[in-house]
Amino acid sequence: MHWQTRRFRIDLDRPRVMGIVNVTPDSFSDGGQHAEAAGAIAHCKRLVDEGADILDIGGESTRPGAAVLDDEEEWRRIAPVIQDALSLGVPLSVDTCKPEVMRRALEAGVDIVNDVQALRRPGALEILAAHDSAGVCLMHMRGDPSTMQGLTDYADVVAEVAQFLGERAARLREAGIAAERIVLDPGYGFAKQSEQNLQLLREQERLLALGYPLLVGWSRKKTLGDVTGKPVDQRMPASIAAALLAVSRGARILRVHDVAATVDALKVWHAGDGPGALFADNSGIKNSGGRSQ
Ligand code: HH2
Numbered sequence: 113m114h115w116q117t118r119r120f121r122i123d124l125d126r127p128r129v130m131g132i133v134n135v136t137p138d139s140f141s142d143g144g145q146h147a148e149a150a151g152a153i154a155h156c157k158r159l160v161d162e163g164a165d166i167l168d169i170g171g172e173s174t175r176p177g178a179a180v181l182d183d184e185e186e187w188r189r190i191a192p193v194i195q196d197a198l199s200l201g202v203p204l205s206v207d208t209c210k211p212e213v214m215r216r217a218l219e220a221g222v223d224i225v226n227d228v229q230a231l232r233r234p235g236a237l238e239i240l241a242a243h244d245s246a247g248v249c250l251m252h253m254r255g256d257p258s259t260m261q262g263l264t265d266y267a268d269v270v271a272e273v274a275q276f277l278g279e280r281a282a283r284l285r286e287a288g289i290a291a292e293r294i295v296l297d298p299g300y301g302f303a304k305q306s307e308q309n310l311q312l313l314r315e316q317e318r319l320l321a322l323g324y325p326l327l328v329g330w331s332r333k334k335t336l337g338d339v340t341g342k343p344v345d346q347r348m349p350a351s352i353a354a355a356l357l358a359v360s361r362g363a364r365i366l367r368v369h370d371v372a373a374t375v376d377a378l379k380v381w382h383a384g385d386g387p388g389a390l391f392a393d394n395s396g397i398k399n400s401g402g403r404s405q
Contacts, residue, residue: 131164170207
């Protein structure tokens with residue numbers, strides 16, 4: 113199993129760590145910490161040193177009540193960070209649901225589009241379809257960050273998330289986007305209550321049955337606070353536990369804030385899984401070569 117992205121073919125035989133870079137003043141767990149370009153670029157370098165396989169750069173928070181930005185402002189925040197991070201030697205993902213921001217980011221050279229709206233905004237799908245190799249992450253949510261908390265009535269949350277993701281992936285395939293470019297994400301915390309998030313984790317194999325790699329974002333989320341009683345700045349151990357549960361149930365990409373700790377946890381998980389399993393670098397991510405445009 114692999115994920116084809118613009119410059120890199122990411123081998124998913126072992127789980128991969130996607131480090132979060134929020135260039136925002138208002139993200140739920142690290143808002144304001146890397147809001148300036150210089151700080152965000154330093155953060156990118158640190159995450160790569162800590163073992164991140166992929167960097168996910170976002171300029172707009174998705175937390176309930178976050179400020180909604182226009183295209184220009186979102187792009188202004190992330191452009192210098194993308195520009196600099198392109199030389200770090202790891203795949204770069206842009207976390208956006210805005211078609212114009214996707215277009216500019218792809219033009220600048222990013223490898224992956226991570227869209228919490230699963231390319232549903234008018235024009236988004238066409239932008240990815242027009243590109244010959246960029247990877248894409250399709251996430252499930254209902255509504256938008258301002259309405260999602262009131263949209264949590266499901267007859268069977270796992271069935272509905274699976275159906276949505278299956279349909280979106282099929283739409284992309286019809287538009288000519290190869291299956292190897294697509295990964296799916298249940299969208300933990302997006303229009304879901306804690307018990308629904310946990311049910312999705314327990315029954316993750318129903319999502320894997322769709323046949324695409326799964327990316328999961330448990331890092332520091334509220335459900336972990338509900339389980340442990342811990343505030344957001346003390347949820348790292350809980351995040352690691354959720355991440356390991358997710359990979360042992362087949363998830364392949366972990367979207368995390370705490371890269372070093374997650375990499376260590378994965379090393380131990382992997383070493384205990386079989387001989388010859390030690391890994392110290394990001395081997396297995398191959399430069400596809402010659403595909404950039
Ligand atoms: N979660 C967040 C943002 N983007 N993308 C994917 N694919 N999956 C997720 O679970 C996901 C996501 C929210 O986390 P964070 O980026 O830390 O916060 P904020 O949106 O407040 O910046």
